[in-house]
Amino acid sequence: MAELKALIRESKPYLWAAVLIFGVGSVLGYVFNELFEQAITPFIDELESIARELADNPNPVYMMWVIFQNNVLAAITMMVVGVFLFFVPIFSLFMNGLAVGYVLSFSAVEEALSPVRMLVFGILPHGVLELPAIFVAGGMGMFLGFRLLGWLFGSGKFLSHLFGNMRSDVGTFWREETVPVLKKRLRGLVRLTLVLVLVLFIAAVIESFITPVLILLFVH
Template identity: 80%
Template sequence: MSELKTLLRESKAYLWAALLIFGTGVVLGYVFDEVFEKAITPFIEELENIARELADNPNPVNMMWVIFKNNVLAAITMIVVGVFLVFVPIFSLLMNGLAVGYVLVHSALGDEVSPLRMFIFGILPHGLLELPAIFVAGGMGMFLGFRLLGWLFGPGQLLSHLFGNTRSDVGTFWREQTVPVLKQRVRGLARLTLILILVLFVAAVIESFITPLLIHLFVLGV
């Protein structure tokens, strides 16, 4: 577990940045929903496609599987793609935040449903697990992406000689500076990924079996 603790400690600033980016998206999507409506249309359409998929087989087990599958895919994509394209998790966190804000402000059915009640009972129960998992995945993608750029272009790193800096020969650089860190990162990331999958599974169970009940009881008053 020491590799995981080290990974989380080193990436802490990026995890907080992920939370800030997502939170900024939520506020912007809520306050300026009409401005960003066109930008988040693809995300809303994706949500509608998921809703249609669930409508075809509306039992809670199927709902749990669809939600779990999509969340795990999104989390792993932000981590893996973020390593090579660091802007991807940044963009994904912002757009998902915009979508959440937009959905909240448009969740009111006339004056019958308040966005606050929808957030408390419709998002918060499973979101307490799901959202931190997404923040961690997005933050980790940013962390690994910027670390790769540092490994390539930082002082004394792989390509630093192209910019007038010096480093050890490639063999020594790889054996002494790269392989030990790479092994530590891979072990920590493997443990983190397993934890994220478990957390997203529990969140999907809550969203499929508990959240609908809470919405009926406390939001719709059914």
């Protein structure tokens, strides 16, 4: 657990940045829903495709599996792709925020549903677990991506000699500066991934078995 705590501590600014990016997207999607409608059409189409798939098989266990599978894939993709392309988690968090804001606005305007009720009963019951997991995955992807850039181009790092800076020979640099950090980060990432999978599983159970009941009772 020490490696996991150290990883979270190091990446904390990026985790808060993930919350901010998603929050800004949500506000913009809600307030300027018409402006961003075309931009988030692919996301809405994907959500509608999943909704149709679930409508064809309304079994809550199947619904739970589909939601869990999609969320885990999204979280792992942000972390893995973010290592090499740090802007991918930024884009994904922002677009998902836009989609949430747009859905809340659309529900209020087109379906005459209270956005507050929809937020409280339709999103937060599972969102209190799902959203932090997504924030952590996105923030971690950004953190790892910027750390890779630092490892490549930072002063005294792998490619710094190309820019006139000195570093130790490649063998020493790899053994003393890279491998110990890499091992520690990998152990932390394995533990973090297991925690995220567990949290997303619980969130999927809530979204499949509890959220629909709350929407039926308090939103419609």
